[in-house]
Amino acid sequence: MRRLSLVALLVVALALLAWAGFAPLEVSSREEPFEIPKGTYARRMSGDKVDILPAQIRLTLGLNDVLLLRNLDEVPQVFGPTIMMPGQSFRLPFEKAAEYQFACTAHTSGQMTIVVDPEPVTPWARIKWRTRHAWDKVGEKKTK
Amino acid sequence: MKNTAVKNSTMLRGFALLLLGASLAATAVAKASEFKAGVLTPVMAAPEIRLQGTDGKPLTLARFRGKVVLLAFGFSNCGEVCPITLATLAGARKKLGPAAADVQVVYVTVDPERDTEAQMKKYLAVFDPTFIGGVGTRAEIDVAQKSFGISSSKIAGGDGSYTIGHSSSIYMIDRAGGLRAVMPYGHPADDFVHDIKLLLAR
Numbered sequence: 477m478r479r480l481s482l483v484a485l486l487v488v489a490l491a492l493l494a495w496a497g498f499a500p501l502e503v504s505s506r507e508e509p510f511e512i513p514k515g516t517y518a519r520r521m522s523g524d525k526v527d528i529l530p531a532q533i534r535l536t537l538g539l540n541d542v543l544l545l546r547n548l549d550e551v552p553q554v555f556g557p558t559i560m561m562p563g564q565s566f567r568l569p570f571e572k573a574a575e576y577q578f579a580c581t582a583h584t585s586g587q588m589t590i591v592v593d594p595e596p597v598t599p600w601a602r603i604k605w606r607t608r609h610a611w612d613k614v615g616e617k618k619t620k
Numbered sequence: 621m622k623n624t625a626v627k628n629s630t631m632l633r634g635f636a637l638l639l640l641g642a643s644l645a646a647t648a649v650a651k652a653s654e655f656k657a658g659v660l661t662p663v664m665a666a667p668e669i670r671l672q673g674t675d676g677k678p679l680t681l682a683r684f685r686g687k688v689v690l691l692a693f694g695f696s697n698c699g700e701v702c703p704i705t706l707a708t709l710a711g712a713r714k715k716l717g718p719a720a721a722d723v724q725v726v727y728v729t730v731d732p733e734r735d736t737e738a739q740m741k742k743y744l745a746v747f748d749p750t751f752i753g754g755v756g757t758r759a760e761i762d763v764a765q766k767s768f769g770i771s772s773s774k775i776a777g778g779d780g781s782y783t784i785g786h787s788s789s790i791y792m793i794d795r796a797g798g799l800r801a802v803m804p805y806g807h808p809a810d811d812f813v814h815d816i817k818l819l820l821a822r
Contacts, residue, residue, distance in 0.1 A: 569658070
């Protein structure tokens with residue numbers, strides 16, 4: 477009976493692995509949105525060392541390869557290649573896997589890194605992407 | 621009976637209008653996503669610059685209404701980033717053929733201490749004689765840099781010389797003077813051609 481349970485568990489684990497490696501990856505949107513909230517500049521000016529955006533953003537080609545930044549603050553904010561006026565959004569697509577360094581006034585360090593990973597086309601890459609994606613989701617839930 | 625037919629027809633028209641609205645909205649979103657460059661929405665007027673142009677005339681962006689303007693910042697002693705950017709923009713204009721007549725490249729110096737009008741003109745002509753440089757006093761250049769969020773910093777060399785680290789994006793301004801898109805450094809000429817054609821078609 478115990479052996480049967482182990483075999484069943486193994487079959488389920490293998491089926492899960494096969495699904496993770498071979499099932500096509502699907503996302504609802506290729507955009508990865510971030511917001512610079514209202515009052516960010518004022519908080520910083522009052523001495524609050526607030527980091528609104530993560531120091532590193534990870535994107536994946538073909539899945540979430542479009543960075544969408546919204547400036548909800550009352551002052552212009554510089555995000556790497558551009559300046560965003562209050563209320564403006566900046567939608568930046570990526571087509572090459574690489575590490576990009578950008579200046580960003582929304583960071584206390586003034587710097588932001590965007591890592592763009594290649595599209596996960598091999599089974600192993602898909603498994604890795606699904607695992608990281610699930611891990612990130614758990615992290616998001618914990619911080620909420 | 622007639623009333624019901626009129627009601628149905630009104631409802632159908634309303635439905636058709638709704639569909640049209642939805643399809644137009646979807647097209648607008650799709651158009652924004654067609655760009656290779658980063659796209660700014662809503663579109664706002666590009667900040668004005670007031671400098672001296674290397675064509676001998678005062679340089680403002682308003683001068684080029686009706687054309688697509690590619691605006692970038694750099695300096696003539698730049699050893700790496702600026703030559704690549706300028707060669708890419710020159711290549712894009714060549715690929716555009718006759719449509720290039722509606723495209724103006726404006727290159728503003730971040731090194732007003734060394735970049736005189738004559739020096740900048742000579743430098744830009746190596747890439748494309750139609751390129752117009754922007755020069756001015758340190759204070760005037762600072763204003764232009766600030767309005768476009770351009771950072772620059774001097775890096776001292778051992779022998780008293782210096783180079784300058786600076787923002788290297790190319791701002792894409794439409795025919796009406798709206799700041800539409802920003803191309804980060806490193807994109808090939810074909811990406812510029814692609815986006816310029818989108819802007820020229822509007």
